Amino acid sequence: MSVLVYTESENGKFKKSAFEVASYAKAVADQLGSSVTAISFNTENNDELGAYGVSKVLNVTDDKLATFNALAYANSIEQAAKSESTQVIIVSSSTNSKFLAPILAAKLKAGYVPNVVAAPESTSPFTVKRTAFSNKGFAHTEITTETKIIGVSNNAFGVKENQTTAAVETFNAELNDTDFAVKSIEIDKVAGQVSIADADIVVSGGRGLKGPENWGMIEHLAEVLGAATACSKPVSDMGWRPHGEHVGQTGKPVASNLYIAIGISGAIQHLAGVSASKTKVVINSDPEAPFFKAADYGIVGDAFEVVPKLIEKLKEFKAQNA
Amino acid sequence: MKILVCISNVPDTTSKINFTDGDTKFDTNGVQFVINPNDEFGLTRAMWFKEKQGATVHIATVGEASVEPTMRKALAIGADEAIRVNAAPTDGFFVAEQLANIIKDGAYDLVVAGRESIDYNGGMVPGILATLLGMNFVNSCISLEVEGATATAIREIDGGKETVQTSLPLVIGGQKGLVQESDLKIPNMRGIMMARKKTLNVVEPIDATVATKDAKFDKPVAKGAVKLVNSADELVDLLHNEAKVI
Numbered sequence A: 001m002s003v004l005v006y007t008e009s010e011n012g013k014f015k016k017s018a019f020e021v022a023s024y025a026k027a028v029a030d031q032l033g034s035s036v037t038a039i040s041f042n043t044e045n046n047d048e049l050g051a052y053g054v055s056k057v058l059n060v061t062d063d064k065l066a067t068f069n070a071l072a073y074a075n076s077i078e079q080a081a082k083s084e085s086t087q088v089i090i091v092s093s094s095t096n097s098k099f100l101a102p103i104l105a106a107k108l109k110a111g112y113v114p115n116v117v118a119a120p121e122s123t124s125p126f127t128v129k130r131t132a133f134s135n136k137g138f139a140h141t142e143i144t145t146e147t148k149i150i151g152v153s154n155n156a157f158g159v160k161e162n163q164t165t166a167a168v169e170t171f172n173a174e175l176n177d178t179d180f181a182v183k184s185i186e187i188d189k190v191a192g193q194v195s196i197a198d199a200d201i202v203v204s205g206g207r208g209l210k211g212p213e214n215w216g217m218i219e220h221l222a223e224v225l226g227a228a229t230a231c232s233k234p235v236s237d238m239g240w241r242p243h244g245e246h247v248g249q250t251g252k253p254v255a256s257n258l259y260i261a262i263g264i265s266g267a268i269q270h271l272a273g274v275s276a277s278k279t280k281v282v283i284n285s286d287p288e289a290p291f292f293k294a295a296d297y298g299i300v301g302d303a304f305e306v307v308p309k310l311i312e313k314l315k316e317f318k319a320q321n322a
Numbered sequence B: 001m002k003i004l005v006c007i008s009n010v011p012d013t014t015s016k017i018n019f020t021d022g023d024t025k026f027d028t029n030g031v032q033f034v035i036n037p038n039d040e041f042g043l044t045r046a047m048w049f050k051e052k053q054g055a056t057v058h059i060a061t062v063g064e065a066s067v068e069p070t071m072r073k074a075l076a077i078g079a080d081e082a083i084r085v086n087a088a089p090t091d092g093f094f095v096a097e098q099l100a101n102i103i104k105d106g107a108y109d110l111v112v113a114g115r116e117s118i119d120y121n122g123g124m125v126p127g128i129l130a131t132l133l134g135m136n137f138v139n140s141c142i143s144l145e146v147e148g149a150t151a152t153a154i155r156e157i158d159g160g161k162e163t164v165q166t167s168l169p170l171v172i173g174g175q176k177g178l179v180q181e182s183d184l185k186i187p188n189m190r191g192i193m194m195a196r197k198k199t200l201n202v203v204e205p206i207d208a209t210v211a212t213k214d215a216k217f218d219k220p221v222a223k224g225a226v227k228l229v230n231s232a233d234e235l236v237d238l239l240h241n242e243a244k245v246i
């Protein structure tokens, strides 16, 4: 009857979101008077999860699952859910989790609610708060099926320590060839670069930067802050930046702690996808730019003057606070 | 190749969002409905398969009669036939089961859905559908090629992209990237006239699972005014001491 949490990892190491979903699972388990079991894939240091309230880890060790495979992972989680008689499964809001969760929902006939921003409001009926209408609203959604899957929005719940001891068990699901019918041919990912989904801080540039040749200062600012870089839609449409960096309603959602928008007007479609970020900073030469209405802090000024100064100040700040 | 494109009827991207009936229902008053942007990219890619590889393209929507203008627009863009499942789309599970029911008898090789619809952002229909039908599934597709029974797709992953290969029948959850924005088709007069004559089949819903229910809606609390600062110094100080984000 434990709460099952799927903890994501990369190269054997847990992602930050794994600790966040574990923290969330612990909050749900406390509400239900139960405990948290995690399922992890090919991870090395599973004891780490104990710090976030996980008391049991089902560790899958299988070379065939070295890279993410939605169906094979969903089947493994399904089998873990059955062996644990789980009624609540928690996943993150990563692209991979959003790929596997509906598969899992169909297999378990479970109601799945993504983009959840807070611990359940009630467990009977089971009601969670999630974003809807591209962050322009919230829905309070009841899950009416016996088994429930919750997708937690990144950075919405936060990482909460809850020290316990995690008992680690090896778990191997039965998988067959059909589970691998979708084959990975190539993964194209810049090693060591922070991705928008995982980032605490996102630095984003818009058409106001005039051209791709000016992105050096955006990258520099991101580097100083340990941030991911992003852009508005026209910027990726014009090929100044890769498509994967386009954020907003039709691009990637951003739910970072700090979002810095430089030379971005703040069109409704852009705001829709980034408004879940906690603190928003806008740098724009036009005091009438709509983004100022949605921002916490703003500088009215030319990005080409403001950004280099900001980089300089942040470097000083880092040196003092190192 | 026979393709079905699932079309979701959603509020236009600039719509202001409001609720009625004690905040239990979405207020459609004054809202313009459009083809879900993620579906529009998929529909346009399907038109490419029609033009280049002779594919047949059907569209399907679960919705009441009010969704027909959106469906006519998809027909005007070039889809051959349309199917409407005559029911209000209550949740992702319900919609997926309705679509699965019409797909299982339709002998479709490829089912194109959007990664998510921009109203409820559930993102569950394509995955549930594929699983119910036992079809291969690739989500967040930004490129799709089909040669014979083999499909090669590129999907977005956090921080990059992944190329995958699989076989038909296939369901994809598509998004921007499937085609260039500049290739999106605006229906012309001839398309609109032809769309009037195309078949729009209406089928009655089957009994289906409803797994979730939106009990109530609300909106984010209005934000306080922006704090305008004059210098980088001041900004760094506020981010550290007030917002505590650096």
Ligand SMILES: Cc1cc2nc3c(=O)[nH]c(=O)nc-3n(C[C@H](O)[C@H](O)[C@H](O)COP(=O)(O)OP(=O)(O)OC[C@H]3O[C@@H](n4cnc5c(N)ncnc54)[C@H](O)[C@@H]3O)c2cc1C
Residues within 6 Å of the ligand: A205, A206, A207, A208, A209, A231, A232, A233, A234, A235, A246, A247, A248, A249, A250, A251, A262, A263, A264, A265, A266, A267, A268, A269, A270, A273, A283, A284, A285, A286, A289, A301, A302, A303, A304, B013, B037
């Ligand atoms: C269906 C649909 C979906 C869409 N989805 C998205 C989406 O997901 N994401 C998205 O971003 N957009 C989306 N859009 C596009 C959106 O409507 C806007 O066109 C877009 O966000 C504008 O990008 P921008 O702010 O970079 O450019 P602009 O609107 O051109 O704004 C540039 C800004 O830069 C400022 N500027 C210029 N020079 C300087 C300078 N030297 N220093 C500082 N500031 C300067 C200007 O004052 C201006 O505010 C969508 C549109 C549609 C129709």
